[in-house]
Amino acid sequence: MYFSFTCSLSRSRIHSSLIFLFLLFFAGAAFAQTAGTLKGTVKTSDGKPAEFVNIQIRETDQGTSVTQSGHYTIHNIKPGTYTIVASFISLNTQSKQVTITAAKTEVLDFVLTENEKQLTEVYIKSYKANKFLKKETIDVAKLPLKNLENPQVYSVVTSELMKEQSVTNFNDAYKNIPGAGVPLVYNNGRSSLLSRGFTTENLVRNGISGFDYNSVDPANIEKIEAIKGPSGTLFSSTLASFGGLFNRVTKKPFDTFKGEVTYSAGGFDLNRLTADINTPLNADKTALFRINTAVHSEHSFQDQGFTRSIFFAPSFSYKVNDRLDLQLDAEISNYNATSAYRFAPFTGASSKVHSIKDLGINYNLSFINNSLDYNSQQFDLFGQINYKLSEHWKSQTAFTRTFSTTKGFVTQLTGVSDSTLKQSLQKEDFPYYGTDVQENVIGDVQVAGLRNRVVIGIDVYNQKSNRDYATVTMPTINFKHPGAAYDNYNVDKVNSLAATAPYTYYQTNQTIYAAYASDVINLTDQLSMMASLRVDRINNKGTYYPKVDSAAGKYGQTSLSPKFGLVYQVLKDRVSVFGNYMNGFSNVAGTDFTGTTFKPQYANQWETGVKLDIWDHKISSTISYYHISVTNTLRTDPDHPAFSLQDGTQLSKGVEAELIANPLRGLNIIAGYAYNNSVYTKADASVIGLRPAASGPDKMANLWISYQFMDGKVKGLGFGMGGNHGSQSYQTNTATAKFTIPAYTIIDATAFYDQPKYRFGLKLDNLTNQQYWSFRLAPQNPARLTASMSIKF
Incomplete structure (x- = not known):
């Protein structure tokens, strides 16, 4: 009975199902007709x-x-x-x-078409194993080109790498860039580094002028792009050196709520608190806000010297519609510090000492006083308007308005003999003002069946400054045995001397008008060509002295800067070979003995190399050889020593190599090597055939290896170690005087535990306690341990 009932019920259900499917079929057929x-x-x-x-x-x-x-x-x-x-x-x-x-x-x-804003995001997701690989950028070519498509060489330091290395000082991030060398730190904390044998300052922000004579706080940095070679075609000559430029890319708002607060404490009384808060401002997430802030305080390892700063970087973006979006952000800071260490050694004919290592000046003495400090302020505003003109063209309008100032005492040390020096300073008020307006029209179009990625731009840049200062020089002291005279260099003593010192006041004002165009043409799927040209017109009003109501050094110059490049992808999206010709220039004021106005200096580079992105992005590498020839450099006129001739030449050539690798899950390697051979080929008799002292070491190497456990109970635990090496270099290098800076090898190590809600880190810098110096002969930090704790939400 039970079985029979069950079978009957099953047949009934089957019958009903067939009727339902039959009706559904006809209903679907009827719907399909409508x-x-x-x-x-x-x-x-x-x-x-x-x-x-x-x-x-x-x-x-x-x-x-x-x-x-x-x-x-x-x-x-x-x-x-x-x-x-x-x-x-x-x-x-x-x-x-x-x-x-x-x-x-x-x-x-x-x-x-490609969205350059999201290009980095997809790159991170696709290349998540090789976590320090973030090569995709719009700033290098002002076009959304992939690294393997770009004939220019560049290196990138990511915020992830800076976090792993517990970077609390912007300059420490440059340890990861081949050939950057030991930073040169100036007053206000601003800095410069080396690029292909040329001193290069940090003056570019998000691809446009970030001119600011203050320190750069790393709290707002998403990545640093070191763009190699003369880059005068797409960037103003006032922002780049003949060796390249450094572009800092700042953090941008995104469409989810997220935050992170970090406290770092370390040797030399380091205390640092940072916060990064991001939030949408409306329900549809078209309005986004992010703020990065930092409070920083530390003392020098030397007997005197300190830095105290507070920094705010708010950022706002608004998507008006599918075509229009706006971005507005600012960087605001107050910086109080003592002057950066700067020592010019005695190199006279009677000198018997030719190396900072042998000079005997105490590494731990600053020869300054904490009362001789200065205050520096920064208020910089940046904006960008992106408008989609059509499916293939867009407009990008960017502007910057910057203000930075120093008020107080800036100091320096000058050698008088092999055992004595003089302390001097300038009591100054020195504000800088910068304005830059840039318009780019960017297209991705087919012409005669070939893909063309095009940027056409105009750029108007103005820079002004006012300077008011008095100079005070102290009596000579013995730096090996300074005695009571060491304490005389203080604010009361200096102010009494400054009261009778003459003041100098002057103003500067220059405007640069530029237009440029660049086109990347895909001749085939694997072969592309870049052709670019820029024209600049500089109007420099010279240095105006109100006391005589006249300006000195007023001039105007026009410069053309071309750029060409070829890229052939031997293996599509894996291996490319490239070659480039690039040009950069530098405007020069003054005239020769005959009254002929000087022309701009030009640097012409040709370069060839190979780029790799293989093994599912686990290995990325660039190896290149470059040759830079600088013409129109000035040299002393042998017949009229008070004047200069403009027929000097300089040659800088070398090899650079970089490797970013993830050979095993959790294991990451960054390595670099730079060899640079710089020489004056036509110059004053005192330096011809010699390496310029400012070119730094001719051989430099960098390495960082880290491992993070990716699974198990210790997931998130990681360790890292690396170092930097530089060969011997010169502070002075002439036929009659040489003063050397010894080679150095620095080793750093880190340990960290990174979890979704928190992070702990330890960093030991210079663990071997190596003594080493910058080009300005500033002693660098000995060993220092830094601990950090982050809370994420």
């Missing part, structure tokens, strides 16, 4: 299928993904007019309207 279909193709701007792109009907929940061949189909759409949205990370979202008709198939195709 519904329509949408299909089409989706390609990227280079004509390739854009697989995995999301196709969504905005007014309904219907959607699909593009197939590997670049096609999509959506069935059973009710008749009506709809907005179809094609979107994918790293590609610009595109919307189109279509009208669906019953029982018909409509065709709607899309061509999507």
Whole structure:
């Protein structure tokens, strides 16, 4: 009975199911007669299928993904007019309207261009194993080019690497850039480093002028881009050296709430508190806000010297619609410190000492006083307007307005003999003002069947300053046995001397007008060519002295700067070989003995090399050889020593290599090597054939190896170790005087425990307690232990 009943019930259910399916079939057939279909193709701007792109009907929940061949189909759409949205990370979202008709198939195709803002994001997600690899950038070429497509060499230091290395000082991040050397720290904490044998300052921010004579706090840094070689085609000559430029990329708002607060404490009384808070401001997340802030205090390892600062960097972005978005951010700081150490040794004919190591000056004595400090302020405003002109063209308008000032005492030390020196200072008020307006029109178009990525831009840059100062020089003291005279260098003594010292006041004002264009043409799928040109007109009003109501050094010059490059991808998206010709220039004031106005100096570089991105992005490397020739340099006129001739030449050539590798899960390696051979080929008899002292060591190397456990109970625990080496260099190098700086090898180590809600870190810098110096003969920090704790939310 039980079995029979069960069978009967089962047959009844089967019968009912068949009736239901029969009715459903006819209902579906009837609906199909009143519904329509949408299909089409989706390609990227280079004509390739854009697989995995999301196709969504905005007014309904219907959607699909593009197939590997670049096609999509959506069935059973009710008749009506709809907005179809094609979107994918790293590609610009595109919307189109279509009208669906019953029982018909409509065709709607899309061509999507790269979104440079999201290019980095997708790169991080795709390359998550090699966590320090973040080469994709729009700033280097002012176009969204991948590293393997770009004929220019550049290195990138990421915020992730800076966090792992517990970087609390902006200059420490440069340890990871091949050939950067020991930082030269000036007053206000600003700094410069080396690039291909040329001193290079930090004056570029997000691809536009970030001119500021203050220190740069690392709290707001997303990454640092070291762009190598003369770059006068796309960047103002006032922002770059003949060796390249350093571009700091700042943190931007994003569409989720997130925050992190970090406290760091270390040797030399280091105390540092930072906060990074990000939040959407409205429900649809079109308005975003982020603020980075830092409070920093530390003393020098020497007997005197300190730094105290407070820093705020608010950032706001607003997406008005699918075509228009706005960005506005600022950097505001107050910086109180003693002057950076600077020592010019005695190199006269009677000198018997030719190395800082043998001089015998006490490494731990500053020869200053904490009462001789200065205050520096910064208020910089930055804005950007991005507007989509069409599917293939967009406008990018950027502007900066910067203000920085120093008020107080800036000091220096000058050698008088092999055992004595003089302390001197300037009591000054020195504000700087900068304004830069830049307009770029960026396109990605097909011309004669070839893909062209184009940028056309104009740039207007103005820089002004006012300076008011008096100079005070103290009596000579014995730096080996200073005695009671050491304490005389203080604010009361200096002020009494400054009261009778003459003051000097002057103003400077220069404006640069520039226009440029660059085109990257894909001749084939693997071969591309870059051609660029810039024209600059500088109007320098000279140095104006109100007391005589006249200006000295007023001049105007026009310069042309070309750039060419070829890239052939031997293995598509894996291996490329490249070559480039690049040009940079520097405006020169003055005239020769005949009254002929000097022309700009020019640096012409040719370079060739290979770039690798292989093994599923686990190995990225660049190896290149460069040759830079500088012409129109000045040298003393032998017949008229008070004047100069403009026929000097300088040669800088060398090899650079960089490796970013992730050979095993959790293991990351960064390594670099730079060899630079710089020489004056035509110059004064005193330096011809010699290496310029400011070119630094001719051989430099950097290495960082870290391992983080990725699984198990110790997941998040990591260790790192690395170091830097520089060969012997010169502070003075002439035919009659030489003063050397010894070679150095620095070793650093770190340990950390990183979790989703918190992070602990320990960093030991210079663990061997190596004594080493910068080009300014500033002693560098001995061993220091720093501990940090972060809370994430």
